[in-house]
Amino acid sequence: MNAPIKLTPKDFATDQEVRWCPGCGDYAILKSVLGVLPDFGVPREKTVFVSGIGCASRFPYYVSTYGFHTIHGRAPAIATGIKLANPELDVWLVTGDGDGLSIGGNHLLHVLRRNVNMQILLFNNEIYGLTKGQYSPTSRPGTRSPSTPFGSFDPPVIAAAFALGAGARFVARSIDTLQKHLPIVLKRAHDHVGASFVEIFQNCIVYNDAVFDDFAAKDVAAERQIHLEHGKPLLFAGGRKGLRVKPGSLALEVVHVGEGGVGVGEVLVHDETNRILATMLATMEGAEFPVALGVLYCNPAASSYDAEVDKRIRKRVSPDRRAALTRMLARGATWTVR
Amino acid sequence: MNAPIKLTPKDFATDQEVRWCPGCGDYAILKSVLGVLPDFGVPREKTVFVSGIGCASRFPYYVSTYGFHTIHGRAPAIATGIKLANPELDVWLVTGDGDGLSIGGNHLLHVLRRNVNMQILLFNNEIYGLTKGQYSPTSRPGTRSPSTPFGSFDPPVIAAAFALGAGARFVARSIDTLQKHLPIVLKRAHDHVGASFVEIFQNCIVYNDAVFDDFAAKDVAAERQIHLEHGKPLLFAGGRKGLRVKPGSLALEVVHVGEGGVGVGEVLVHDETNRILATMLATMEGAEFPVALGVLYCNPAASSYDAEVDKRIRKRVSPDRRAALTRMLARGATWTVR
């Protein structure tokens, strides 16, 4: 066999015309993914992209690996079947906020809970893109859409909090446009053995343009984003602000650091193995708080579900299946007629 | 009209033969529910019990209110329809760990997220009772069942943590046999406006007997249960032990209180409005920790989804629907042929 040739992002691109709207955030995410795929050293034929239905879910057509564009909401179940049938495949799941959190919420819950080893990328544009702009379970209250002409009024689900509540052991976040940050998050997700959940804020230029501008826009990014790093203090706004636990309570607060504020020592240090801290970071609410990006939680389990299935079920297979079947058929009470 | 007559638990019982196995924990729960129903002053005809499928879900047959025994996992959706169609009805939803967290996980997520005003009672026996004993998503790892003859190996979902992650604003727990505690929890759930989630540990004497004995058995109850009360320190073991935040971390620890231990003042005070504390209490793991019972979280929203639907949609109805229809038909471009 020849030594594996190092592939390039181009090798992972397909010849298919990309059919997202011009300016859609999905393009940027595709670029990031194609950018990191060569780094893993996994050959194309061992990589599978599985998706549901939605704009996001067209993703597999644009990656030159194996790909399965399935049905709405069910990609986690199909991906689970793929991974259990062949744990050697490197499985990526691409879903949207509607696909993954509306119709597919249950499957997402269970793939996370079971901890099946795969990367789950949820493109959250807070809207149903493909079906022309209805509100989604992540849409903010007051969202006017064709199905909510008077504005929506159900509280949205917080994807990362849901994932943590479901028992996910890797939860991260990034933004379509963060072309340096996103690849790092993708790599961390890939490194993690088990189900890795990555929420990517994605701009739908047609139906929900600029909905993330309150924290994703360049000019507010520093003040409204906190980029988490394990073992580092939770600082943002160029280090001028930090997060700490409000004394005497179990809630985060924003503090000014340095002159006129508190010392860096009082700022919380990010511990990505702490589920409670991750939950706090995932659920920060209000304009004074930044949006937490990066790896909120990474606390790998001893094993993944697919590895256990392999070990505990598949490994029992007899070297001679046929003989085993004959034996098993004759197990229990039999009698012979002569 | 006559003044409402105060009803008794007997008035809420039906004449149907109760068809649970002798010794099933469901009987005790039924008793508690029948015991508290009269206290709410809601007439029988305004009360509806909705359930899915499972042993637990037979509940409606034994309550002499309106009842709807629906299909597996879908009770939250049906109950939502009932409540949106008539918000004046007092809706109770009864489900099991399979019904609510396996097939019905998505609907449970969304009824909690939307905050539809109803009481949701999840009877968790960590097993599929009705279908004869297969393991469920709450079964402990290693559970041997007809579908897991080699023992189960997927991490279970923690119902209360899931509910909190889904955005529930009322989360409580009790045990079938706690005939004093359970009624109080049920009343709190009923008082809460919005979706109230109550997990009740329920013994399935046939397929999973004594699975909760490690904390529910009388002799270990004091050491292994902590009964939460808002504003009171988190003490258990007859006040000898307490919970506090491990200094310098974001995790709970068990401390001995009094002589040789810490002062009561160092023990955390329960704040049922704090979602983070509730999450910590819901996810305590390990034999040294007690199981948190009572109201983990209660933080009512300004309104419930059904109330908002009523206010924002139904209230728009024209006093003369017919005239409004005629008007609306003629809206836009019309022309007359003579």
Next chain:
Amino acid sequence: MSTAVAYEPQRHDRRELESVVVRFAGDSGDGVQVTGAQFTQTTALAGNDLATFPDFPAEIRAPTGTTFGVSAFQINFGARDIKTVGDAPDVLVAFNPAALKVELKSLKPGGVVIADSGTFTDRNLEKAGFGDNPLTDGSLASYRLMAVDISQRTLDALKTSGLSKREALRCKNFWALGLVYWMFGRDRKPTHAWLAQKFKDRPDLGTANTAALDAGHAYGETAELPEGVEAYVIPPAVIAPGTYRNITGYEAIAFGLAAGAQLAELPLFFSSYPITPASTLLHALATMAELGVTTFQAEDEIAAACAAIGASYAGSIGVTSSSGPGVALKTEAIGLAVATELPLIVVNSQRAGPSTGMPTKTEQSDLFQAVFGRNADTHVVVLSAHSPADCFEVAIEAVRLATKYMTPVILLTDGYIANAAEPWPLPKIDALAPFPVKFRTAPEGFHPFLRDPDTLARVWAVPGTPGLEHRIGGIEKAYDSGHISYEPANHQRMTDVRVAKIAGIANDIPLQTVDSGATSGRIAVVGWGSTYGPISRAVDNVRANGGAVAHIHLRHMWPMPRNLADVLAGYDKVLVAEMNKGQLATILRAQYLVPAESLSKVNGQPFKIAEIEAAINRLLEQ
């Protein structure tokens, strides 16, 4: 806006045509749909009968200039009764090369092509997959080509408008519309008025579009036109007096459901999960709160069906809606509604399958699903609508049957009907026969499975009613008490009564009539749903040539009209034309043992009149 007809006699040098099909096509951003809508409006005002269909691309907003991003709008209008949007356009307005590429193959031989030559740049030609420029390489010689640099002429016309080049260019659709107005002698005033109203906050844009419209019109009046391109007149059709509006299928269903709920004296609860092409019904009903409509976007189709069932249980008429794959998900819940005998309406806007298939393309292939597609003997009522306007009546019928018989009703439309539009005389709501629901209130002798001896419908006892507290569910219930029962004879009886209840509805629906043609003859062409237009026209055409053919169109798909066997027996042959692989044909064969033959078309496109005509003629010749 209500406008009286102002039919101006046309200039006499125009050639008179009985009917014309025009198709506008361009990028999604070219305003094709608006252009079509305006043309439709003025054509209606001119007294022509018409039918229209918007043809959206599958992609939300494909890159400009691509073939898969082409959006089109077709109108058929005439001096006679118009029943389809036309087999093939007479006139194609192509705003760019991709539009020409995609649409040319459907143009009638010798048809007129109006193309914006300004967009036929090398880059655009390449994107569209043209080697040479078709406007200049002679490949369009068999058409009547009118290549105009519409882009440039629009810019010229708007030189003084103060608009940026980009904004000005966006007016080019109105320039083209002006030219087409001239071609068919359309009045510009209604469009002037519409533009003024539409752009009342941006009067500069209103003025610019008006100027473009007028410039295009003037071009037609004054320019030297290519050989064969001329001006036409289409005399007004004979149309019954009344006030009309244009209506799409989805709007008609929305209005019909709202009207039906009013006639039943119930609130309407509509819950759905978005899916193409069904979502527009959700959108329409979401704006109808005044009419007593509550809409709910559920987390999935299962929840949508279940919430509707819950609402019916609580005393609303619960309605849910989807397309094939979504209806598949509702199957189990429909079974619950059958077992608990609750009213429920399921609207299915059919699309091309299997699976995701071609969501934006039409098909009629969910008839099996509707009639047979459930576990157990789980009969429901199935209705179909045959045109956009027909949806109104059928939706009312669905509410009537669902509430009177306490049963699910499946209403089949399709992507074509849902989005197509036709003129519709405004219905008189007060003239519609009411069918108020009577909830059970008397506790005496009550049990939840008490039945009306005539309809066999069980009582509807709504939570909140004192003294009627009861439990229902999907487990088999005792005929005589409504309690759970596993008794063998009881299950037989309940199964029989459930089936008999639905079968009995045949006595409460109109007898089947023959739509056109005699009640006996050589061939009956049987159709259902959106094939109405082409079958109707094809049968008329064959009959005009003396063929002994009739057209029978079904609305009640299950149960079927009780005289249908007799009606079919009048013909030597039965030809079932449908956009699937022969589903109605199969059902008719099973029900009546008639050797129904199938004329099947499954390419995502409605039948052409000519295709059906050809099939009839083939059969006549046998």
Next chain:
Amino acid sequence: MSTAVAYEPQRHDRRELESVVVRFAGDSGDGVQVTGAQFTQTTALAGNDLATFPDFPAEIRAPTGTTFGVSAFQINFGARDIKTVGDAPDVLVAFNPAALKVELKSLKPGGVVIADSGTFTDRNLEKAGFGDNPLTDGSLASYRLMAVDISQRTLDALKTSGLSKREALRCKNFWALGLVYWMFGRDRKPTHAWLAQKFKDRPDLGTANTAALDAGHAYGETAELPEGVEAYVIPPAVIAPGTYRNITGYEAIAFGLAAGAQLAELPLFFSSYPITPASTLLHALATMAELGVTTFQAEDEIAAACAAIGASYAGSIGVTSSSGPGVALKTEAIGLAVATELPLIVVNSQRAGPSTGMPTKTEQSDLFQAVFGRNADTHVVVLSAHSPADCFEVAIEAVRLATKYMTPVILLTDGYIANAAEPWPLPKIDALAPFPVKFRTAPEGFHPFLRDPDTLARVWAVPGTPGLEHRIGGIEKAYDSGHISYEPANHQRMTDVRVAKIAGIANDIPLQTVDSGATSGRIAVVGWGSTYGPISRAVDNVRANGGAVAHIHLRHMWPMPRNLADVLAGYDKVLVAEMNKGQLATILRAQYLVPAESLSKVNGQPFKIAEIEAAINRLLEQ
């Protein structure tokens, strides 16, 4: 345990019978099923042919003494070929009043009732709904009653066993078994051996049960028996030589699937969600890891179907299983498997519906769902199994067709077949014809929708194969490249080829044979699935009386055998006997325009032979 037959000639004063039906009935806690299993085993060893059916209550463990808590076990055994569990028991063993209450109505007139009089206490009589004690009030006069205080006699027999009263009482089923053994001259040794093995960790219990068995037997030998109760002998049946075991339908499917996967040289991936009566298949396969079976309990039926599809995509044979309501949920996923042309097997253990219906009762009413129950033109293969042992072969056939044609296959069984048991000669695995799957590996000329020109199956290219990276999905794909395509002609072509692929399977399945009777005559009784036994016996009976009747039993429900039209044409009348409201009859009418008549039974119980016989005779008289 493998035991050679030891057939002892019987005492000569026994009355010889050709066949007998015995039914054991009691509380769930009474050990009725164990008793039945032991009786079955010794009866098989005695050389009789037999069929058995356990009849579980709907409740898990209903309160003792209630009618809805009665558990029963029926066995039909005889000197001839046994095809059903028998229309009506000859002997009823009733362990308590509730059992008598529930079961008496099915007993044959004049049949034997063995009742444990010790349980006929006032309290138990009341629970069972008896006013007076039927054992003493004369109401059983028309039966041969043998009221014995089995409880007390068991206690007496175990006085010295050292067991508590409670434990000792739990041996009373073996006392009763001993009595029945005596009645039919059964050998006790195999049961002694079984008890010793079963209770090897509690030898006291083993000894006690043995003593109870012997005591019951001795009672028969010595006691004065009531008028009409005597000892019988049932000579051995003529049975082909070989090694036999008892097999239930669910076990046979499990083995068949495992065997099929081996013949296809694939791993088996089985994912399911528990549901009565389908769960036992999951349980059985979960113990078959050695055979290359991976089982997965999914979060719901949708996930179960999807995981199986994912596994097939990855190169296993994916199988999923459920009952009607659960299969309904899989519908959308099955559509995906059709569109992507992946193999998939869906086993449906049918139960009485609609909705939750009667989960523990049998029905055949999901045929429409299997054949027609999907949106769009979404054809799949449908097979049915006609007996427990037949499930093995049919499961292998399902794997063969799914993998050869890259298609979903629905395999229909029912609650009856799944749980019923019959003797089965152990199959020789090495003698089964293999059908190894050949995955595509060559990149040259590859695209994912390349087809085999004969089978029309698309290639199966499994992730992990270098050079074949490709994308599939539920959107319509181009025939020639596998890329997404919205092209009208392509959709027509793909729809046609999908339908043709399934239709073509008719050429790869056996011709339809006539199961019994001549190939022409007055009546063909057509059946499918679990009605095999009663139809077969009924037709034999009528033929024995000279009726020109034949029995045709279908295995391939879709596509149907290509000669079926011809076969049916041989008879004046076609009578379709099925446990639904006429679903196969409908399909036959549609396919072949034969005026098939329906003999329908929908009460949750299998047909009785006599019912079918009566129907045939009625028809013969017409």
